[in-house]
Amino acid sequence: MARAALQKNNSDVGTFYTSCRVENVVNRSQSAIIRRLLVDSESEYSWIPTATLERIGVSSEKKDVPFVMASGQQISRSVGFVIIRLDKFFTVDEVVFPQKGDLALLRARSLEGLNLRVDSHLKKLVAAGPLLAASGFRVHNHMSINNLT
Secondary structure: OEEOOOOOOOOOOOOOEEEEEEEEOOOOOOEEEEEEEEEEOOOOOEEOOHHHHHHOOOOOOEEEEEEEOOOOOEEEEEEEEEEEEEOOEEEEEEEEEOOOOOOOEEEHHHHHHHOEEEEOOOOEEEEOOOOOOOOOOOOOOOOOHHHOO
């Protein structure tokens, strides 16, 4: 069960908003700009307003995905796929179709896919730098990537 985002207030040190463009993965010409998206590096999913997702033709691919709210309340929501763009950075990601009262959020995995990190002092997203190709794994001379599966 995925954790839903915590309710935060603007006095939190790392709390800030950003804007992004979301695109339909099948038809990229169907897109929208989200002007106020809470950056939440603790949330497991990005939550994009349902009306926006429907307007750009995003389909609900996963139904009744269970979440636990910060209050402990269990809820379920639908999930779809979009391309998320912030400036020159972009990624394909899963997004929740929120219901009335749910926050619009940009989540940790979206940030990883965008290769961005949170600068909590400046309250903005910054480039995360070079990506690690592999971690803690050495390919021996007799092994290749092709025979690891």
